[in-house]
Amino acid sequence: MAEGVRNVIIIGSGPAGYTAGLYSARALLEPLMFAGYMSGGQLMLTSDVENFPGYPTGVGGPEMMVQMREQAERFGLEVHDKNVERVDFSSRPHKVWVEGEEFQADSVIICTGAEAIWLGAEGEEAQKGRGISTCATCDGAFFRDEEVIVVGGGDSAMEEATFLTRFASKVTIIHRRDVFRASKVMYERAEAHPKIEIRPFRQVKSWTSDENGLTGAILEDPRDGGKEEISCTGAFIAIGHKPITQYLEGQVETDDEGYILHKADTMTSVEGVFAAGDVVDTRYRQAITAAGMGCQAAIDAERWLEDQH
Ligand SMILES: Cc1cc2nc3c(=O)[nH]c(=O)nc-3n(C[C@H](O)[C@H](O)[C@H](O)COP(=O)(O)OP(=O)(O)OC[C@H]3O[C@@H](n4cnc5c(N)ncnc54)[C@H](O)[C@@H]3O)c2cc1C
CATH class of the missing domain: 3.50.50.60 (FAD/NAD(P)-binding domain)
Known part of the structure; x- marks a missing residue:
């Protein structure tokens, strides 16, 4: 095993992941993030974002994602630019594997988005x-x-x-x-x-x-x-998107298309495993909704962790 048991591991570094990272870092949970193959997420692919509040003249997608990362890191989010290969949520602490190395955490927030078909x-x-x-x-x-x-x-x-x-x-x-x-x-x-x-x-x-x-x-x-x-x-x-959930190997409940289902607030079918952003969202698929859900998941994880002690 790579190190001790973390409070929170966040998988994915789009708006959902960084917002979850920001909130859990500010709650002193010392979160660890695996940013994945596309550090910064889908907005790294776009030039102008004009509908994220707080940028009256718009902002470049990559620029906004760099700022989100800096903001979360300032409060202590630890980011590794690596992919999670597999997980084991069958017992606690939850386990994730990255480049063959095992990491453990009491809670996990899944923010791996969806890709175009x-x-x-x-x-x-x-x-x-x-x-x-x-x-x-x-x-x-x-x-x-x-x-x-x-x-x-x-x-x-x-x-x-x-x-x-x-x-x-x-x-x-x-x-x-x-x-x-x-x-x-x-x-x-x-x-x-x-x-x-x-x-x-x-x-x-x-x-x-x-x-x-x-x-x-x-x-x-x-x-x-x-x-x-x-x-x-x-x-x-423009024929749709596919949620990135294959690496979870069916360990959390999804709908027929693979979108993760929330059971209670942002918690998945597995206790202590939360999900936020496009990986659960079949309707809105926006940066602001993903960020909002990342916030919800971090607060839900924090309260759930508190209830465990
Ligand atoms: C070209 C384009 C333009 C857009 N423009 C706008 C816009 O102007 N305004 C707007 O509101 N929305 C826009 N969107 C939509 C917006 O980008 C998404 O709704 C938003 O990025 C979803 O955020 P997310 O955090 O859920 O996931 P994503 O941004 O998709 O991030 C997913 C993350 O998961 C990571 N990941 C995947 N698999 C693994 C793994 N196995 N291990 C670790 N990490 C993993 C990836 O590296 C990535 O960091 C646009 C999308 C695209 C494609």
Whole structure:
């Protein structure tokens, strides 16, 4: 074992993790954080955050996350930029393994977020991060006056498409059905936009490219297998997110998609194990809601620890 039993181990370093770290450090719990493969979390991928209170002129995502880390470290949060590989919550203290080393804690706060789902169509891997993206906010500006497509039928797809009209000359929404999960207002806003065309009953079969990058996609009609080619130099996949819970190996209860379920306040199905942020959130997925839940989890952990003594 690496060291003595900690009060709190926090897994993940997005807004939820750093806020949990700040609160538990200020409560003198001497928390230990494993920041994971993406130190700072999803906001490291974005340039401007304009909806986090306290920044009247907006703030760069990475800048905000560096500030969150500094603020929590000032009160004693210990951060290791390493991944948790597995956990054992079957007995107390709870155990987590990092690079083969075992760490123990009375309580654990899980803040490992959720990642975007890709299509996995032929030719996708080579164009990831070049012509094909999962984030219009990050990459939209690279496609000024170009034709792009958005894949998906939910609110995210409508939002991404509408956002992309700021840059692109044309945005085509591709959806495999004619029923859209998007809310009526979001769908209608996209449908009414002169730069947006909505194409139902189409799915991406494969991507086409040349030495300069993405050139288009081969679309298939799922009803009859009919194919057609569409030209585009950018594509945005907006078909959902997957919570990062695989390393927990089913030791806390989740819903069918793997999102962690809260049993009492922010406590999971395991006593002393809490969860906060996008890893439990199927609805809001915002920095401020993740941070708010990180605060709740730290307070819940602190009170739970107090009750144990
Ligand atoms: C491009 C983009 C732009 C966005 N813009 C905005 C915006 O303007 N405003 C807004 O409010 N929201 C925005 N969001 C959403 C916001 O980023 C998320 O809601 C928020 O980051 C969720 O915070 P979180 O702490 O739950 O998880 P995340 O930020 O996803 O952090 C998850 C953390 O878990 C860690 N981790 C994963 N697995 C392990 C492991 N095995 N061991 C240890 N650590 C692990 C990762 O390293 C990461 O640090 C944006 C998202 C994206 C992708």
